[in-house]
Amino acid sequence: RKEVEQDPGPFNVPEGATVAFNCTYSNSASQSFFWYRQDCRKEPKLLMSVYSSGNEDGRFTAQLNRASQYISLLIRDSKLSDSATYLCVVNEDTGNQFYFGTGTSLTVIP
Amino acid sequence: NAGVTQTPKFRVLKTGQSMTLLCAQDMNHEYMYWYRQDPGMGLRLIHYSVGEGTTAKGEVPDGYNVSRLKKQNFLLGLESAAPSQTSVYFCASSSDLTDTQYFGPGTRLTVL
Numbered sequence: 001r002k003e004v005e006q007d008p009g010p011f012n013v014p015e016g017a018t019v020a021f022n023c024t025y026s027n028s029a030s031q032s033f034f035w036y037r038q039d040c041r042k043e044p045k046l047l048m049s050v051y052s053s054g055n056e057d058g059r060f061t062a063q064l065n066r067a068s069q070y071i072s073l074l075i076r077d078s079k080l081s082d083s084a085t086y087l088c089v090v091n092e093d094t095g096n097q098f099y100f101g102t103g104t105s106l107t108v109i110p
Numbered sequence: 111n112a113g114v115t116q117t118p119k120f121r122v123l124k125t126g127q128s129m130t131l132l133c134a135q136d137m138n139h140e141y142m143y144w145y146r147q148d149p150g151m152g153l154r155l156i157h158y159s160v161g162e163g164t165t166a167k168g169e170v171p172d173g174y175n176v177s178r179l180k181k182q183n184f185l186l187g188l189e190s191a192a193p194s195q196t197s198v199y200f201c202a203s204s205s206d207l208t209d210t211q212y213f214g215p216g217t218r219l220t221v222l
Contacts, residue, residue, distance in 0.1 A: 004152075032208040043200055043213035044153070087152070091208055097168060098143075098211065102152040 003027060004090050006101035014109050017078045021104045023088030024070045032091035033064055035073050037084045038103065044087055047073075078108045112136055116201050116214035123191045123221045131186040131217050133201030141204045142184040143168075143211065144176060146197040153200065159184055191221045 006023045013019045025033075033050035048055065050062040050071050061074040071090075075082055088101035117132045133142065140161050145153040155168030159178040173195060175187045184203075188195060198218050202211040 008150075034210075041216075043215050044211075045213070046210045049210075097155050097158075100145075100153040102150060 002101075003099035004088055004101040006088050006104050008102055008104060010105040010107060012107045012109055013078055015078055015080060017108075018074065018076045019078060019106065020072055020074045021086055021088075021106075022070050022072050023101050023104075024068075025088075025090045025099070026069070027090070027092055028066075028069060030069075030090045030092050033062075033071050034089040034091075035060075035062055035071075036087040036089055036100075038087055039084050044100075047086070075106075078106075080108050080110060083107045114201055114203055114212050114214035116199075116217050118217060119215065120218045121220070123188075123219065125192060125221060127191050128187070128189050129191065129219075130188075131199055131201075131219075133184045133186070133203075133214055134182055135184075135201075135203040135212070136182060137203060137205070137212065138181070139203035139205050139212075140181075141207065142178065143202045143204075144174070144184065144186045145200045145202065146170065146195075147200060147216075148197050156186065156199075191219075193221045195219065196221045 035047040036044040037047045038044040054063040059076045063072045085103040087103045091098045114135045143158040144156040147153045157176040159165045162181040165176045177185045201214040204211045
């Protein structure tokens, strides 16, 4: 069983659309949650941390549901530049490991 | 301020050859990590370090060794390369366990 699971997609959406990704995690003791963005053949970069109360950064909203053990990322008013792979990342404070999902591919179409 | 750099960017090895990948960070981070990324597998932690002189095994440590002799450098060694080690290797660093990880640009390694 994978620690972190994501729908690989691909998600193909038109410009201006709203798209949402979910990510489930297996360890209920997980403490820290993140969304990273990875462009083709590039390194992952932090998009946003996910806080228990949910958080928003411009067009991006991240939410955590501890009861169901999933985190979500909502992108509003999609831009062509949002095309990338979005990685869900979970850290367990009991260990020193970050667990990465396999990523969800998003393509925003003109 | 270069962030995290990796050397080399590309490498082709023959089975049984050895090599060392170098990661350097200029952010004074305590924590450093080596990951490999394979299609359909996501990033998997190979080894990590919580400070100068310390290293620990991650999820997939077999076939790799590491050293952290200086705080800013984290070396990943392959003693006898195998085709299964063909992958993209990323180094990362962070100031804290729960803090943002900053990644290097990656090393694309092919083992024939």
